[in-house]
Amino acid sequence: MSMDSRAELYQQVILEHNKKPRNFHKIELATHDAEGYNPLCGDHLSVYLHVTGDIIEDVSFEGEGCAISKASASMMTEALKGKNVEEAKELFRQFHQLVIGELNPEKDAHILGKLAIFSGIWHFPSRVKCASLCWHTMNGALENKESITTE
Amino acid sequence: MITTTPMLDIKKIRKDFPNLDVTVHGKPLVYLDNAATTFKPQCVVDAVEQHYSQGASNVHRGVHYLSEKATEDFEGARRKVQNFIHAKHPSEIIFTRGTTESINLVVQSYGRAFLKEGDEIIITEMEHHSNIVPWQMLCEEKGCALKVVPFNEDAELIWEEFEKVLGPKTKFVSVVHISNSLGTINPIAKIIKAARQYDVPVLVDAAQSISHAPIDVQALDCDFLAFSGHKLFGPTGIGVLYGKTDLLEKMPPVQGGGDMIASVTFEKTTYNVLPYKFEAGTPHVAGVIGLGAAVDYVKSIGFDAIGEYKKDLLDYGTQVLQAVPGLRLIGTAKEKTSVLSFVLEGIHPHDIGTIVSDEGVAIRTGHHCTQPVMKHFKVPATSRASLTFYNTKEELDALVKAIEKVKDVFK
Numbered sequence: 338m339s340m341d342s343r344a345e346l347y348q349q350v351i352l353e354h355n356k357k358p359r360n361f362h363k364i365e366l367a368t369h370d371a372e373g374y375n376p377l378c379g380d381h382l383s384v385y386l387h388v389t390g391d392i393i394e395d396v397s398f399e400g401e402g403c404a405i406s407k408a409s410a411s412m413m414t415e416a417l418k419g420k421n422v423e424e425a426k427e428l429f430r431q432f433h434q435l436v437i438g439e440l441n442p443e444k445d446a447h448i449l450g451k452l453a454i455f456s457g458i459w460h461f462p463s464r465v466k467c468a469s470l471c472w473h474t475m476n477g478a479l480e481n482k483e484s485i486t487t488e
Numbered sequence: 489m490i491t492t493t494p495m496l497d498i499k500k501i502r503k504d505f506p507n508l509d510v511t512v513h514g515k516p517l518v519y520l521d522n523a524a525t526t527f528k529p530q531c532v533v534d535a536v537e538q539h540y541s542q543g544a545s546n547v548h549r550g551v552h553y554l555s556e557k558a559t560e561d562f563e564g565a566r567r568k569v570q571n572f573i574h575a576k577h578p579s580e581i582i583f584t585r586g587t588t589e590s591i592n593l594v595v596q597s598y599g600r601a602f603l604k605e606g607d608e609i610i611i612t613e614m615e616h617h618s619n620i621v622p623w624q625m626l627c628e629e630k631g632c633a634l635k636v637v638p639f640n641e642d643a644e645l646i647w648e649e650f651e652k653v654l655g656p657k658t659k660f661v662s663v664v665h666i667s668n669s670l671g672t673i674n675p676i677a678k679i680i681k682a683a684r685q686y687d688v689p690v691l692v693d694a695a696q697s698i699s700h701a702p703i704d705v706q707a708l709d710c711d712f713l714a715f716s717g718h719k720l721f722g723p724t725g726i727g728v729l730y731g732k733t734d735l736l737e738k739m740p741p742v743q744g745g746g747d748m749i750a751s752v753t754f755e756k757t758t759y760n761v762l763p764y765k766f767e768a769g770t771p772h773v774a775g776v777i778g779l780g781a782a783v784d785y786v787k788s789i790g791f792d793a794i795g796e797y798k799k800d801l802l803d804y805g806t807q808v809l810q811a812v813p814g815l816r817l818i819g820t821a822k823e824k825t826s827v828l829s830f831v832l833e834g835i836h837p838h839d840i841g842t843i844v845s846d847e848g849v850a851i852r853t854g855h856h857c858t859q860p861v862m863k864h865f866k867v868p869a870t871s872r873a874s875l876t877f878y879n880t881k882e883e884l885d886a887l888v889k890a891i892e893k894v895k896d897v898f899k
Contacts, residue, residue: 347897378838378854379868401868403836
């Protein structure tokens with residue numbers, strides 16, 4: 338499925354996650370956290386992770402942004418829960434490839450699951466960062482960076 | 489009594505701008521992003537094209553025919569700009585890359601040479617980042633302090649606050665004439681007059697105002713004025729710094745190179761006269777010629793007609809947008825120009841921008857390089873429709889219709 342029209346960018350799944358974002362709170366005893374900021378549009382979010390051993394036991398986010406960035410963060414937290422750190426990094430890598438149009442979920446092997454819905458967002462270059470900000474922030478948190486910016 | 493209302497032949501004017509015929513997703517383009525950049529009339533495109541296809545020589549260099557012709561066109565455009573802003577001398581018109589470079593030139597030259605530790609610089613809360621950051625850089629280097637005059641809930645400058653910070657420590661005032669994100673028209677004549685009591689130079693950021701109303705730098709008595717060609721229906725990459733001769737004379741050059749020198753030896757270089765002292769290197773000849781054509785074009789339409797037409801558009805736009813449930817206008821100054829910034833309850837401006845774009849409507853969404861303004865109104869960003877004289881009421885109706893689509897998607 339391509340996403341070359343607005344109707345496909347604002348699919349029901351994305352609108353629904355925007356309306357009711359999952360894991361939208363702070364984890365008080367987070368082992369990792371970072372703040373992400375997109376100076377271009379003012380999107381601003383924090384990602385919290387609780388990692389035990391190698392397993393992401395809990396992950397959440399807070400902040401404000403557009404529907405795309407909120408939905409992407411919400412779906413990211415769902416996808417990451419229970420994964421190990423290496424899998425999270427692989428998901429980040431694949432998601433990045435997806436949103437810049439270098440991974441085609443219909444042809445290439447992937448572990449993206451529901452996240453494949455963001456396929457084709459590269460048709461909207463100014464919106465790619467909205468979808469990827471939470472992932473960069475999550476990756477930064479795992480690497481113990483405190484703040485991430487998309488610029 | 490008979491009053492004559494200057495009328496714009498809007499159909500004819502729209503034909504002058506080939507860019508207005510573009511279609512987006514099969515729909516006619518509705519271009520409402522004129523505060524970011526304006527479209528170029530065909531005469532500007534032609535002037536630039538003609539330079540590159542039939543002129544294309546360097547200026548102030550050769551004695552051959554084309555170089556002399558280019559120099560004549562180039563200096564002719566300088567005089568057009570001089571007349572346009574009513575400067576006393578053509579040598580007070582310095583060509584830069586744009587408003588940002590013009591402001592930076594003043595900061596780097598005047599600021600570094602004449603400001604010192606403890607001196608205060610006054611700006612306002614509604615400045616574009618380009619009139620904040622260069623001064624902050626100077627403050628860091630010199631130990632000067634930046635004083636910021638706040639605005640009220642209608643986005644009008646609070647005069648008493650300006651009077652509070654203006655004093656013997658003030659050594660420079662740099663203010664935006666018209667806010668790009670709010671549309672507010674600041675009382676610059678009053679500000680300049682007040683600054684005179686302390687003999688403080690005033691820079692006016694005219695990026696938005698240059699296309700809005702006639703500017704007379706001598707009547708205003710401003711010391712510096714900065715603007716860009718591309719917001720005045722001219723090319724990108726060309727801008728103007730106006731400065732009073734006595735100030736420009738005593739300011740050191742910022743860039744060294746060709747054209748800005750009178751003579752060079754390894755022992756000593758003497759600088760060229762104004763304005764060349766500040767124009768090192770080959771200038772943007774085509775840009776200057778295009779700007780000259782843009783100035784001619786705006787003059788041919790006339791600011792009386794432009795002003796009247798835009799006021800009518802602004803009133804209409806304000807009325808139809810205010811009628812949209814859940815929409816809040818940001819920037820409601822009594823004195824304002826045709827900028828309509830707004831937020832929609834529960835919907836992020838970026839989502840609005842993308843969805844209305846699908847309907848062919850081009851608006852700007854984001855912080856508009858005025859993050860302190862966003863902070864003041866406690867919003868991360870706004871959507872902004874900015875209008876000029878080729879826009880129509882039908883286009884404002886199209887915007888409202890597109891906003892209804894946005895609300896449908898998010899209902």
